[in-house]
Amino acid sequence: xxxxxxxxxxxxxxxxxxxxxxxxxxxxxxxxxxxxxxxxxxxxxxxxxxxxxxxxxxxxxxxxxxxxxxxxxxxxxxxxxxxxxxxxxxxxxxxxxxxxxxxxxxxxxxxxxxxxxxxxxxxxxxxxxxxxxxxxxxxxxxxxxxxxxxxxxxxxxxxxxxxxxxxxxxxxxxxxxxxxxxxxxxxxxxxxxxxxxxxxxxxxxxxxxxxxxxxxxxxxxxxxxxxxxxxxxxxxxxxxxxxxxxxxxxxxxxxxxxxxxxxxxxxxxxxxxxxxxxxxxxxxxxxxxxxxxxxxxxxxxxxxxxxxxxxxxxxxxxxxxxxxxxxxxxxxxxxxxxxxxxxxxxxxxxxxxxxxxxxxxxxxxxxxxxxxxxxxxxxxxxxxxxxxxxxxxxxxxxxxxxxxxxxxxxxxxxxxxxxxxxxxxxxxxxxxxxxxxxxxxxxxxxxxxxxxxxxxxxxxxxxxxxxxxxxxxxxxxxxxxxxxxxxxxxxxxxxxxxxxxxxxxxxxxxxxxxxxxxxxxxxxxxxxxxxxxxxxxxxxxxxxxxxxxxxxxxxxxxxxxxxxxxxxxxxxxxxxxxxxxxxxxxxxxxxxxxxxxxxxxxxx
Numbered sequence: 001x002x003x004x005x006x007x008x009x010x011x012x013x014x015x016x017x018x019x020x021x022x023x024x025x026x027x028x029x030x031x032x033x034x035x036x037x038x039x040x041x042x043x044x045x046x047x048x049x050x051x052x053x054x055x056x057x058x059x060x061x062x063x064x065x066x067x068x069x070x071x072x073x074x075x076x077x078x079x080x081x082x083x084x085x086x087x088x089x090x091x092x093x094x095x096x097x098x099x100x101x102x103x104x105x106x107x108x109x110x111x112x113x114x115x116x117x118x119x120x121x122x123x124x125x126x127x128x129x130x131x132x133x134x135x136x137x138x139x140x141x142x143x144x145x146x147x148x149x150x151x152x153x154x155x156x157x158x159x160x161x162x163x164x165x166x167x168x169x170x171x172x173x174x175x176x177x178x179x180x181x182x183x184x185x186x187x188x189x190x191x192x193x194x195x196x197x198x199x200x201x202x203x204x205x206x207x208x209x210x211x212x213x214x215x216x217x218x219x220x221x222x223x224x225x226x227x228x229x230x231x232x233x234x235x236x237x238x239x240x241x242x243x244x245x246x247x248x249x250x251x252x253x254x255x256x257x258x259x260x261x262x263x264x265x266x267x268x269x270x271x272x273x274x275x276x277x278x279x280x281x282x283x284x285x286x287x288x289x290x291x292x293x294x295x296x297x298x299x300x301x302x303x304x305x306x307x308x309x310x311x312x313x314x315x316x317x318x319x320x321x322x323x324x325x326x327x328x329x330x331x332x333x334x335x336x337x338x339x340x341x342x343x344x345x346x347x348x349x350x351x352x353x354x355x356x357x358x359x360x361x362x363x364x365x366x367x368x369x370x371x372x373x374x375x376x377x378x379x380x381x382x383x384x385x386x387x388x389x390x391x392x393x394x395x396x397x398x399x400x401x402x403x404x405x406x407x408x409x410x411x412x413x414x415x416x417x418x419x420x421x422x423x424x425x426x427x428x429x430x431x432x433x434x435x436x437x438x439x440x441x442x443x444x445x446x447x448x449x450x451x452x453x454x455x456x457x458x459x460x461x462x463x464x465x466x467x468x469x470x471x472x473x474x475x476x477x478x479x480x481x482x483x484x485x486x487x488x489x490x491x492x493x494x495x496x497x498x499x500x501x502x503x504x505x506x507x508x509x510x511x512x513x514x515x516x517x518x519x520x521x522x523x524x525x526x527x528x529x530x531x532x533x534x535x536x537x538x539x540x541x542x543x544x545x546x547x548x549x550x551x552x553x554x555x556x557x558x559x560x561x562x563x564x565x566x567x568x569x570x571x572x573x574x575x576x577x578x579x580x581x582x583x584x585x586x587x588x589x590x591x592x593x594x595x596x597x598x599x600x601x602x603x604x
Contacts, residue, residue, distance in 0.1 A: 054355055056218055059112040060267065060348040061105055064120030064315030065340035067156065067446070068127025068139040070385055072097030072373065073341045075448035076410055080320070080343050080370060083280040094373050096343040098142050099385065101371050102378035105146060108347055108369070116213045117149050120315030120337070121226055121271030124168065125156025126446045129396045129468040130388055134180045135160065138388045140168055144189040145380050150211050152224030152269035153194040154315060158238040159473065162206060165192070169207070181391060193224025193269060196250035198243045206242060209254050212263055218352050221263040223254045223309070227272040227297070227316060232498060233443070235475075236554055247272060248304045255308040264357040265350065266309045273317035273337050274298035275502065281320035281344055281368050290332045291325035296502065299325060302335050310359040311348060311366075312336070317502075320344055322366045334364050344368050396465030401582025402591035403460055407449040409442075409470075412516065412602050416445055416470070417507025418595035423581035424574065425509035427477050428547030431571050435479060437533060438509040438547040439490075441557050444574075445507070446472055460591050462582055471575045475549035480565025485540040488531060490561040492523040498558040506559075508599050509547075517603040530601075549574050 072078055073096045080092050109115045123143060124136035131139045143151075157165050163175075171187030173179040195209030210223045225247045231239045251268050258266055274296035276285050285293030291302070298314050302325040305312070309327075311334045318340035324332035338344040351363040409416040421438045428435035447469045453459050454466070482490070491514065495503045500522065515530040531538045538544075548562065550570070555563025571577070586592040 054353065055360065056114055056352045056354060057112075058215075058218060058220060058265075058350045058352050059109070059115040060311070060313075060350055061108055061115065061117045061345055062119060062313045062336065062348065063101070063338045063342065063345045064271075064313070065122040065154070065318055066098075066119070066124075066139065066342050067122055067340065068124050068131030068136050069096060069341040070098045070130055070138060070142055070381075070388075071128065072100070073343070073447070074452075074454060075406060075450045076408060077341050077447050078343065080339065081280045082370075083278065083282050089280055092370060092372075096341050096371050097373060098146070098342060099377035099381040100373050100375055101342045101345065102142075102146050102381050103375045104369065104371050105345060106378070107375070108345075109147075114215050114218060114352075116215075116220065117147055118222060118267065118269055118313055119143075119148060119151035120269050120313045121152045121154025121224075122156045122315060123151060123154070125154070125159040126472050128447070128472070129465040130385065130392050132468060132472045133392050133395065134388065135164065135174050135177065136168065137180055137185045138384065140185075140188050142381060142384055145384065148190045149213060150190055150222050150224070150269070151192060152271050153192050153197065153207065153226050154271035155226055155230040155234050157192065157226075158230065158234050158242075161238050161240065162242060165206075168192075181387070193222065194226065195223055195254050196225040196228065196245040196247060197230075198245060200241050200243050209250070210258060212258070217354060218265075219263050219357065220265045220267060220350070220352070221258040222267050222269055223251050223258070224269040225250055225271065229498065233557060235551055235556070247301050251309060252306045255306045259308055262357065264308070265352055265359045267311045267313060267350075268305060268309050270298070270301065270312055270314045271316050272297050272301060273314045273319060274321060274323075274335075275317060276319055276321040276323075279319070281339060281370065283321070285321050285323040291323050291335070294321050294323045294325070294335075298335060302327070302333065304328060307331060307333075309333070310361060311350065311364060313346070315340075320368055322346065322368055331361060333361065334366050336366050336368070338368055343371055345371060392465070396463060396468070397455070397457065398464045399457060399461050400464050400467055400579045401462040402586040402588055403449055403451060403462060404591040404593045406451050407592075407594045409445045409448050411597060412505050413507065413597045413600040414442070414445070415594040415597045416448060417442060418510070418597055418599065419581075419592070420445060420471070420574075420578060421507045421509040422595070423578045424477050424547045424549070426581050426584075427571060427577035428479050428545070431569055432479055432545060435545045435547050437512045437544065439552060439562070440507040440549070441552050441559075442504060442507060443557065444471065444473060444475070444549060444551065446470060460588075464579070467575055467578055467582070471578060473549075473551070474573045474575070475551050477547055477571040477574050477577045478550050478553040479545060479547055479567070479569040479571070480553055480562070481543050481545050481567045482561075482565050483540065484538040484542045484544060486561050486564065487544055487546070488526075488528055488538055488540065490559055491531065492526045492528075493559050493561060495525040496523050497560075504557050505600070510599070513599050513601070515601040515603060519603055
């Protein structure tokens with residue numbers, strides 16, 4: 001049987017070596033029924049004639065996709081959109097930051113003796129310099145202090161491979177970089193769950209598939225999975241020796257196992273998500289009908305997961321939603337996601353029936369809450385950030401360039417995407433003057449470049465830490481040669497195959513232009529005869545030298561054609577390319593202006 005939870009106060013370390021099977025505030029409220037369950041009250045309240053104590057409210061606090069954002073995220077990464085009572089929307093600036101997240105969660109737990117905190121994966125990986133420079137040890141340390149009880153893995157937990165994930169769980173010094181701050185890393189107090197990630201050799205789960213939270217006589221099981229398509233969006237080295245199984249089949253398998261062990265209240269932590277019809281965090285996605293306001297992979301997953309599972313905490317898409325999606329029996333079931341970067345957290349009430357041991361679904365309710373910065377900072381988080389910043393500052397504070405305004409990453413084509421593609425084209429030409437163009441995957445751009453100073457560097461100064469936050473993956477810049485036909489096919493792969501439902505639009509370097517017609521379907525959305533390089537049509541039989549990061553060169557994100565290039569040259573990492581470009585093309589007196597983002601003509 002999995003280990004039981006410990007109380008938050010005091011919190012004892014829960015060493016989890018055994019978890020590895022291989023060595024390697026406005027709110028939006030969703031409720032499942034208008035009528036409350038009789039007797040569904042908090043601990044200590046009367047139950048209107050029902051047996052006192054039969055029903056127990058369990059508070060489930062959850063978040064997802066933190067990505068090591070310990071310091072308050074800036075720009076678009078630090079804002080949310082809110083629907084107003086009159087239907088208009090407003091932007092809430094300045095949200096997130098682990099100092100504030102800790103305060104909000106601790107306040108939310110007050111008065112809730114039956115409270116458990118869970119997460120939906122991608123808590124680390126693609127992290128800003130403060131965490132990423134130290135292989136995300138600072139984030140794991142912060143999550144320990146935060147009182148996280150359990151999390152699923154996400155795709156980014158595999159960025160540095162299974163052995164590094166094992167180290168984050170169990171502790172120990174990094175095999176290459178050693179111990180940070182001359183102390184041994186203790187590892188996570190909470191278990192990482194990965195029910196659908198198997199060791200190819202043994203066929204057994206890499207991590208424990210589930211965990212049971214206990215408080216007195218109340219038991220809730222948690223099953224954790226990441227998306228089956230993780231190998232398509234992580235470097236081949238990161239998932240080497242692993243097999244990723246179907247999410248639904250895996251969850252249903254372990255739900256049965258938990259039921260056999262007498263655990264009838266079950267929550268699935270799923271690192272896969274959906275796309276709500278509105279970007280506002282408090283959008284009522286049940287307003288068109290139960291679950292009709294959200295689309296994407298999570299919908300089919302939710303509709304097929306066993307009714308034995310009572311709620312789904314999801315992630316991956318960085319969207320915010322609180323929806324009810326019918327289970328296979330036709331009963332609505334809560335599905336939540338709290339956006340990303342610690343901007344929101346979800347507070348869900350699960351009413352536990354001590355007689356049946358199950359959750360009374362008709363009484364489940366949930367709400368997303370904004371992590372505002374108008375609350376006191378948690379002192380322990382402030383100390384943690386200060387301590388790690390002292391180690392990172394000598395590297396992170398170095399200026400690498402100058403900008404005249406915010407360079408954002410939003411939109412089908414973004415100004416920052418253009419800048420990075422131009423930087424990689426310039427770097428590619430330094431390796432091979434015959435380089436023709438560069439392509440950049442949008443998912444590799446993790447944050448905007450903001451004009452306002454973050455510390456004492458001055459407005460418009462781009463520091464190494466800011467560049468690292470934008471491109472934290474340490475991908476190399478690679479050159480490969482493709483035919484024109486292959487190049488056209490690669491552009492079509494933006495909107496076909498695994499990218500058909502949620503297109504991944506490559507960011508392109510200066511000189512490459514084309515039309516993207518979103519009124520059409522399939523590959524026709526890329527208008528082939530509109531593709532031009534420096535004004536000339538792409539010749540299907542000609543050869544083109546293309547710069548891109550190693551992730552794309554490996555066929556990542558569904559761009560299988562890019563994995564077929566020839567004459568590969570491997571250069572330095574992509575952050576070096578960006579740094580060199582900014583340094584060569586900007587100065588305090590002549591900063592870089594945000595690119596116009598006018599290379600792709602989008603028809604909607």
